[in-house]
Amino acid sequence: MIPDKINPRLPGGFNLPPFGVHQILALIIVCISLWAVGTLWLGMQAASQWVGSWQDDIHIHVYIDGEKSDITKSLEQELASIAQVSSVRRISQEEAARWMQEWLTGGGLEQHELVKRLPVTFELSLTDEKSEFLFADIRDTARRFGAQINEDEVNLAQVHDLLSQVSYLAWFASLILAIAMALIISNTLRMTLLARADEIHLMRLLGAKEWFVRTPFILEGMLLGAGAGVLAWLLLWPVVLGVGGWMATMQVDLNAWVLLLPLLFGGGIVGTLGAVIATARVVSRETSV
Structure with missing residues (x-):
């Protein structure tokens, strides 16, 4: 028998629990x-x-004076014998002169003048599996023949x-932060569960199913995470606008739109995981009066 002045508010169903100070703090921290x-x-x-589109097809160029034509063949063979060099292409002075003349349009240099000044070039294509001493091997081979390697390309x-290594660290850092965010949301919802333990117990006594009790808290966690993701995405725009001009000088165009869905769904998944953890101890067995 429930007294007339008592109006218990049952947290089950699809009526979300009210947002309080703890939820707002969790939202800020997760954001x-x-x-x-x-x-x-x-x-x-x-x-x-910034690295550019060449990153999937890296080439290293080696230069040797055109007057040393008697040893260019030997240099080419030595470069090709390096294990991680997949192929060596010889670029003649004439070919390099044609390319440079197109690049320096209006430079005033005739092709035959460029041919006299340009070295013989070897273009090295590398395999995907590069050893730690690959560039040192190329450099040493070039020096033995009096050639030079393009150090900027190295x-x-x-x-x-x-x-490639930093990307793995970025994934690892994202995973650690995701776990931390899930635990923060879990602790926040756990405090809500403890504060409303009597109401939840009453629901269980009245025969409410476990999913009926857990659903609003799971939805709350999902909304907390997704809302934090949207707010975090909005806060990225000052960063993009602040460094956009500087990045443009480096031919870098930052695109924050590609992060909208990852942050939105990532936040929602983290929030749902935290809610599942928080409600994991809800009594699952049926309780009768």
Whole structure:
């Protein structure tokens, strides 16, 4: 028998629990964490664009004076014998002169003048599996024949390898932050569950199913995570607009739109996971009066 002045508000069904201070704090913390994840992947996006489209087809060029034509064949063979070099293409001075003349349109240099000044070039294509000492081997081979390697291309190739390693670290950091966010939402919802333990117990006594009790809290966790994801995405725009001009000088065009769905659904998944953890101890057996 329930007294007349008592009006118990049952938390089950699809009526979401009210948002309070704890939920707002959780929303802010998760938003900041998702913003950090989004900023991290924006940085990865910028670095990938800066490296350029050549990153999937890396070439290293070796130059030798055209007057040393008697040893160019030997140099080509030595370069081709390096294990991680898939192919070596010889670029003649005439071919390089034609390309440079097109590039330096109006430069005032005739093709025959360029041919005299340009070295013989070898273009090395590399395999996907590069050893730690590959570039040192190429450099040493070139030096034995008095040739030079394009060090700028070596530096860019090493940046490409570094980006591959950093991407794994970015995924790992995102996973750790996701777990932390799920635990934050879980603790927030757990406090709500403890505060309303009497109401939940009453529902169970009245025969409410477990899913009926858990559903509003799971929906609340999902909304917390998804809302934090949208807010984090909105907070990325000041970053994009603030560095956009500087990035444009490096031919980098940041695109925050590609992060909208990952942050939205990622936040929703994290929130749902936290809610599932928080409600895992809801009594599952049927209770009768």
